[in-house]
Amino acid sequence: MTFDYHEPRSLAEALALLDxxxxxxxxxxxxxxxxxxxxxGLLRPGHxxxxxxxxxxxxxxxxxDGGLRIGATATxxxxxxxxxxxxxxxxxxxxxxxxxxxxxxxQAMVGGNLAHADxxxxxxxxxxxxxxxxxxxxxxxxxxxPIDELAVDHFTTSLAHDEIITGVVLPPIEPGxxxxxxxxxxxxxxxxxxxxxxxxxxxxxDGTIAETRIVLGAVGPTPIRARRVEDALRGQPxxxxxxxxxxxxxxxxxxxxxxxSAAYKREMARVWTGRALARVTR
Amino acid sequence: MSTHRLSFTLNGTxxxxxxxxxxxxxxxxxxxxxxxxxxxGCAVGVxxxxxxxxxxxxxxxxxxxxxxxxxxxxxxxxxLAKNDLTPLxxxxxxxxxxxxxxxxxxxxIAATALLSExxxxxxxxxxxxxxxxLCRCTGxxxxxxxxxxxxxxxxxxxxxxx
Numbered sequence: 001m002t003f004d005y006h007e008p009r010s011l012a013e014a015l016a017l018l019d020x021x022x023x024x025x026x027x028x029x030x031x032x033x034x035x036x037x038x039x040x041g042l043l044r045p046g047h048x049x050x051x052x053x054x055x056x057x058x059x060x061x062x063x064x065d066g067g068l069r070i071g072a073t074a075t076x077x078x079x080x081x082x083x084x085x086x087x088x089x090x091x092x093x094x095x096x097x098x099x100x101x102x103x104x105x106x107q108a109m110v111g112g113n114l115a116h117a118d119x120x121x122x123x124x125x126x127x128x129x130x131x132x133x134x135x136x137x138x139x140x141x142x143x144x145x146p147i148d149e150l151a152v153d154h155f156t157t158s159l160a161h162d163e164i165i166t167g168v169v170l171p172p173i174e175p176g177x178x179x180x181x182x183x184x185x186x187x188x189x190x191x192x193x194x195x196x197x198x199x200x201x202x203x204x205x206d207g208t209i210a211e212t213r214i215v216l217g218a219v220g221p222t223p224i225r226a227r228r229v230e231d232a233l234r235g236q237p238x239x240x241x242x243x244x245x246x247x248x249x250x251x252x253x254x255x256x257x258x259x260x261s262a263a264y265k266r267e268m269a270r271v272w273t274g275r276a277l278a279r280v281t282r
Numbered sequence: 283m284s285t286h287r288l289s290f291t292l293n294g295t296x297x298x299x300x301x302x303x304x305x306x307x308x309x310x311x312x313x314x315x316x317x318x319x320x321x322x323g324c325a326v327g328v329x330x331x332x333x334x335x336x337x338x339x340x341x342x343x344x345x346x347x348x349x350x351x352x353x354x355x356x357x358x359x360x361x362l363a364k365n366d367l368t369p370l371x372x373x374x375x376x377x378x379x380x381x382x383x384x385x386x387x388x389x390x391i392a393a394t395a396l397l398s399e400x401x402x403x404x405x406x407x408x409x410x411x412x413x414x415x416l417c418r419c420t421g422x423x424x425x426x427x428x429x430x431x432x433x434x435x436x437x438x439x440x441x442x443x444x
Contacts, residue, residue, distance in 0.1 A: 004284040005303035005349055028347075035306070035345050036326055048303065052350070101414025102395070103342045104327055189413045190328070 003038075007050040011057070011166070014049055015139045018162050021047040027164060029073055029112030032104055057111065057166055060084055066172035068092075072111025072165050076123065080105060088170065091179035095126035095198065098183045101190050111165040117151040120192035120218040124151065126181045128215040128223050129198035132170050138163040151222035174211075177202040178280040183217075184272050187259065193218040194259040195252075195268045201280040209233045214276070218259070219252035219269050226251045226273065238281040241274070248273045288352045292317060293361030301348045308332050308343035310351070311358060319359040319387045323416075330415030333388035333395075334358050340395035359387035362394060370394060370432040379428035381419035389415050393429045402434045 008014040018025055026045035028034040029052065037043035051057055057073040060082045068088040070079060079085050080096040099105050099113075099122050113123050114134060124147065132147040139162060147168070152158050159165070173179070183196040196217035204210035212233050214226040228251060232244040254265035284303045291297070292315050299314055311317045311334070323331030325344050332343040335357040336350075362368050370393055373379065380386040389412070396403055396411045403411065408429050417425065 002283045003303055005286065005347070006284075007349070031347050031350070032327060032345055035347060038304070039325075050347075050349070100327075101330070102411060103330065103333060103340050103392075103414060104345075106339045106341050107345060189410070 003045055003048050005048050005050060007053050009053050009055075011054055011137060011164070014051060014054060014164060015137065015162070017047070017049050018164065019139050021049075023161055025049055025161075027051060027112075027115065029109035029115075030075060030107045031112075032108040033112060033116045033118070051111065051164070052109075062088070063169065063172075068170040070110050070168045070170070072167050073109045075106060076108045076110065076113065077102065077105035079110065079123075089130065089173060089179045091181045091198070091200075092126055092130065092170075095122045095181040098122040098181065098193075098196075110168060114147075114150060114168070115157060115159065115165055117153075117155050117157045117222070119151070119154060119220060119222050120196075122181070122183060122193065122196060122217065125196055125198040125215040125217040125223040126179075127168060127170070128225065129181075129200045129213045130170050130173070130179065131200075131213065132168050134168055135166045136163050137166050142166075144169070148225060154221045173200075174202055177211075180276050180279040182272055182276045182279070184268055192259070195219050195254075195265055195272050197269075197272045197276040199273070199276040199280050201277070204235075208235055208237055209281075210235075212277075212280075214273060216248075216252055216269055216273065219254040219265050221253065224252055229273065238277075241277050241281060245270050245274045245277075286349050286352070288348065290351045290353065291355045293357060303347075303349065305348040306344060307334065307336075307341075307346040307348050307351055307356075310348045311343060311356065317358050317360050320391075321384055321387060323385070323388075328414070328416075329385070329388075330392060331385050331388045333391040333415065335391060335395060338395070338398065340392055357391070357394075359390050362390060368394070368432075369435040370397065370428065373428040373431040374425070377428040377431055378424035379421060380417070380424070381421050385415060385417045389417065389425055393425075393432075396429065397433055403429070405430075 024046040028050050057071050059071045076096050086093045128147045133144045179200045181198045183193045198215045201212040202210045216224045228247045229244050248270040249266040252269045254262045256262050289298045321331040323329035327342040327345040334343045336354050392415045
């Protein structure tokens, strides 16, 4: 492991470094994932660009329209403890509090968590269920990407080499919406999920389900939107949930590992989606 | 490999040194500063043996790039007791909070951070917080008793958290 470490003070300086070093550069926020990947020899950048000293990437702030902006270098624990984040949605802070241990959450940062694109992470499914967009900058300009389109495979994103995640923007929550995050941990409390489920749901005045978003973690190469389940429930009474759950096992694409066989995880995805929907339809 | 000039305090003592970009905090505090109380266990941020406080925040020294320590105040197990042991350290002894002792520096640091943030944690709060500090001698009951005994007593905060 041999590299040069750079710690730019501004976004412009960071983007210039990225342009200069191209594929040989790797961005680092909190460093929890980057340090491990470098130590294991899975990542061998010539230049590591630390983002933690850039003021523009910090902070957790309510937006003017009642949404929430989370800066890329907010730690996971800062989100977990943020009164603004809790006010926005307790399910959001619950999801961040589910990650590993206090030590890890004190170091790991939101932008790094998203760029790492680990399908078993807790924040991405919840952010996706809350319909987040990712703010991205490069020297070519800036763009917003629906979070569903960020992760494209295990540990792989759609980001170009010259792009930096600057933050995440959550839209205002519609009145009457309910949100939840559930994590199935059959082994230890600091483990990755065997399956996790983030769900948001809003009833229409007539008692039917107006809108729902269901995103599953740890049961595919990326967080998985259970779109067929969502479609089956939209406009329907909550009594239809039981039937819709039968669609869940075919929505997911888990692998056999120490946390269970693929078949077991498919079944647990169905069970835990049912539990999540029970919470938001109660 | 780039090198970086760091300035930080370790248990109240100022250190200034030059480190290579790939050094981790655990290596610098043990090998360069000679504070060997902090142990390297799993080296992947899971076991908690290397728990340290950086500006009062609980972190894994085995995952933290040393360059992140620039300008910070670091507290390790050596920095807890002044003349006397802290009430927490005393409770670990009285309640049998350890056997072989390898995890104890990390347990004490993690519990110090807990009591600094939540002076009177309940049973569940202690277990949730301490869950990431492993003890292979199965000393968990003693550890929890020790933390309960020391909770609400005060005097746990290391000097740099006051």
